[in-house]
Amino acid sequence: MDMDQLKQILEAQTNQHALALQQQQQQHQESLAQLVYSFEMQTENPSNKRARLSHQERSMWSHRWC
Numbered sequence: 001m002d003m004d005q006l007k008q009i010l011e012a013q014t015n016q017h018a019l020a021l022q023q024q025q026q027q028h029q030e031s032l033a034q035l036v037y038s039f040e041m042q043t044e045n046p047s048n049k050r051a052r053l054s055h056q057e058r059s060m061w062s063h064r065w066c
Helices: 003-044 046-065
Strands: none
Touching: none
16 A cells, blocks of 8 residues: 555545544534423423422322321
């Protein structure tokens, strides 16, 4: 193998590695965005708040009767 071939192979591997890192980073960003979105939906959703309040009320009433 001459130097040009080695250089081409090295460049190809470097490009592949960079592409793989880029894809991995994109997947991390997407999963992070999904996590943030689901968290926002849980905290913003009024029916979830209502369910939480009614659960608190239920536990409050059960403590009164004990």
